[in-house]
Amino acid sequence: MVTFLPGRPGRLADVPSFHRAIGGAESNVACMLAAAGHRTKWVSRVGADGFGDHLVATIAGYGVDTSAVRRDPARPTGIYFRTAGDRATDAHEVAYYRAGSAASAMSVTTLDTGALQDGRILHLSGITAALSTDCLDLLRTLTARRPGRRPLVSFDVNHRPGLWRGSPKLSAPPPLSTSSERGRPHEQGGTPLGPRVLLDLARGADLVFVGEDEARDAWGLTGSRAIRAALPEPEVLVVKRGAEGAVVFHDGGPDGATATTVRALDVEVVAAVGAGDAFAAGFLSATLRGLPLRARARYGHLFAAAALTVPGDLAAPPGRALADGLAALDDAAWGKLHLGPGWTVAADRRAAEEVPSP
Numbered sequence: 001m002v003t004f005l006p007g008r009p010g011r012l013a014d015v016p017s018f019h020r021a022i023g024g025a026e027s028n029v030a031c032m033l034a035a036a037g038h039r040t041k042w043v044s045r046v047g048a049d050g051f052g053d054h055l056v057a058t059i060a061g062y063g064v065d066t067s068a069v070r071r072d073p074a075r076p077t078g079i080y081f082r083t084a085g086d087r088a089t090d091a092h093e094v095a096y097y098r099a100g101s102a103a104s105a106m107s108v109t110t111l112d113t114g115a116l117q118d119g120r121i122l123h124l125s126g127i128t129a130a131l132s133t134d135c136l137d138l139l140r141t142l143t144a145r146r147p148g149r150r151p152l153v154s155f156d157v158n159h160r161p162g163l164w165r166g167s168p169k170l171s172a173p174p175p176l177s178t179s180s181e182r183g184r185p186h187e188q189g190g191t192p193l194g195p196r197v198l199l200d201l202a203r204g205a206d207l208v209f210v211g212e213d214e215a216r217d218a219w220g221l222t223g224s225r226a227i228r229a230a231l232p233e234p235e236v237l238v239v240k241r242g243a244e245g246a247v248v249f250h251d252g253g254p255d256g257a258t259a260t261t262v263r264a265l266d267v268e269v270v271a272a273v274g275a276g277d278a279f280a281a282g283f284l285s286a287t288l289r290g291l292p293l294r295a296r297a298r299y300g301h302l303f304a305a306a307a308l309t310v311p312g313d314l315a316a317p318p319g320r321a322l323a324d325g326l327a328a329l330d331d332a333a334w335g336k337l338h339l340g341p342g343w344t345v346a347a348d349r350r351a352a353e354e355v356p357s358p
Contacts, residue, residue: 004019004079005019006081022058022314037320044070045106071102078096081095123284140204154205156210236249265301270308273313286299303318305343316344
């Protein structure tokens with residue numbers, strides 16, 4: 001989507017002007033991964049309009065392959081407006097104008113599904129599932145477990161209640177399997193359709209990102225262990241705990257599963273929007289490089305810190321040498337880090353100045 005960011009704080013009714021930017025969970029991740037030196041492809045649909053031109057050109061400008069993006073002459077590019085406040089506060093407002101958009105017409109027949117199989121990781125978001133029945137069917141197809149499935153399927157829950165309230169009535173997902181009924185949230189009354197859909201999709205993925213607050217609001221689950229009990233299928237489950245850090249569950253330890261806790265960084269926050277996508281990009285970057293779980297989580301925190309210290313949704317990630325150095329710090333040094341606006345640029349500049357002249 002095209003995002004309109006407010007020119008100043010205040011209610012949408014009171015903000016007189018907005019700055020045009022780009023938004024979208026999957027495209028944000030693709031842009032940050034491309035900026036970090038990875039080959040990425042964005043597969044989507046936009047309108048055959050000026051906003052669609054802007055989206056494709058801007059995302060391609062980050063180094064993302066946009067050759068699989070299709071243009072829809074009959075449907076517009078989606079847009080949304082938001083206030084400057086943190087999404088977690090009651091004062092935060094978001095106005096979506098994406099019903100009937102080109103993206104809402106994504107399906108197994110309107111996308112280049114071959115392009116979805118090209119990479120090592122296919123990253124999806126629960127936001128897409130809320131756009132239409134066709135989009136939900138597409139995500140169900142992509143997260144369906146089958147022998148020899150490739151590529152690795154990454155899924156960010158991204159629970160957005162407002163999107164589900166505004167979506168057309170969607171068909172109910174298949175019932176939860178009995179293998180994890182013990183962890184099923186809201187056992188007495190079940191869950192609303194949106195949360196049930198997200199839980200079902202997450203259980204089909206190989207790698208899942210979910211906020212502890214999301215799991216509580218959507219599924220009534222408290223604590224990372226309860227979330228893992230409800231999501232036993234993904235090989236890797238990342239439970240984000242905000243300022244308290246993240247817990248990474250991974251199958252294959254001595255007892256069949258391991259849990260790695262990695263503390264968050266001390267960050268001078270400029271804007272909280274985009275941090276979740278940045279965390280996913282950092283974690284995926286380290287995953288693509290085969291780094292250990294602790295380093296993957298630290299990469300997530302470093303990329304999130306880059307996003308938290310800029311006003312928009314997207315930020316330049318730290319350079320690889322810088323990120324590797326910080327991720328390798330011992331726990332005491334990691335805990336002493338304090339990152340503010342411009343930290344990635346300043347740190348890279350200092351590193352360059354320290355290189356001896358020939």
